[in-house]
Structure formats: C-alpha cells, structure tokens
Amino acid sequence: MAAEDIAAQRIGNPSLGKQQSDAGRCQECHGADGNSTDAKIPNHAGQYAAYLVKQLSDFQSGARKHEIMTIMAEDLSANDMADIGAYFASRKIMQGDGGDNPLGRNLFTNGDQARNIPACAGCHGESGKGGIAGNAVYPVIGGQRKVYLHSQLVGWKLGERKNSPGGVMNKITELLSDDEIEALADYISGL
Secondary structure (H helix, E strand, O other): OOHHHHHHOOOOOHHHHHHHHHHOOHHHHHOOOOOOOOOOOOOOOOOOHHHHHHHHHHHHHOOOOOHHHHHHHOOOOHHHHHHHHHHHHOOOOOOOOOOOOHHHHHHHHHOEHHHOEOOOHHHHOOOOOOEEEOOEEEOOOOOOOHHHHHHHHHHHHHOOOOOOHHHHHHHHHOOOOHHHHHHHHHHHHHO
16 A cells, blocks of 8 residues: 555544553653553554554553553543554554564464465555555554564463454464564564
C-alpha cells in the first residue's frame, strides 16, 4: 500500500491528539515522537490510528489486559482515542536497525507450510509496515522493540493476550518454538 493510501486511512485530529497524548501522559512512556526509550514499551510512531484505537478500546473493555494501560484508557472518549491514534500515526514510521536473523526472515517471509504457519508478511507486509484490507487493520510491527515483540508473541502463545481477530495470533504462535519466537522478534525489530 502506498504511503498516501495509508495516510488517507488515518482517523482523528493529530493536533488535538498531540495535546491529548501529552496531557494524558501517553508521551511519557511512548515518547513525544512515538518512539519509546524503554524496550518493554511499544513504539507507536507511524502506527495505524485505527489499530491504536482498537487497542485502547480493548484495554478499556478488558478484552486486553495491562494494569497501567487499563487505567490510562478508562476515561478516554472515542474521540480522544481517535485523536491520540491520529497523532501517533502522523509521526515518522518506526524503523529498525537493519539487522538480520535468517530463521526469523524465513518464517516472516515464507512461514512453514508443513506446519500450517502462514508467512507474517502475508498480513504485516514484506517490510512489516502493516496494511489495511477492508475492515482489517494489520499493525506496523517492523522496527518495533525486540523485547516488546518477544513479550507479545509469548503472550499470544500462552493465551495471556487474546484480542486478535478470530484468535489468529494465538493459533499461529501456538505452533512456534521458543527459538522461533526469539528469531522472529529479532528479525522483525530490524525491519
């Protein structure tokens, strides 16, 4: 998807979102530019606003669990969420360091058809920059923090996180070994 097509899909008001994300203390953890300085906290720079809105809504409803984020999201209106999402979406998209992991690259690019593991790139794009297809929003994962990626993949595998459409991430990660999860986190963080 071209950059202008992605920008056209964004929602909310980035200017209001900048103010709201500052006043609401989002920037303290996720960074003023959407890039966190803490390896355990995700970058939001260039993330799809609709994806961020879904995650905030899921924290608010309890569909996704996180002690701090549940508190941070509890009083946000739908407009607040859209504006905050728009602000982070308007930031320069997160970039990895260009590192490479052959096992991770192979799983990301090709999957493992013998085990019914689809290629990550099929949804998240060849460069891990996500995409939008109809009502589905596939998040930007390329350039995300390695520690964060690893924790989320493990969370999906263990069923601690369950908010992907149709549980697709749980089904995929259940088939991955610990070494494969480590390799994917390493490779994706470099994109």
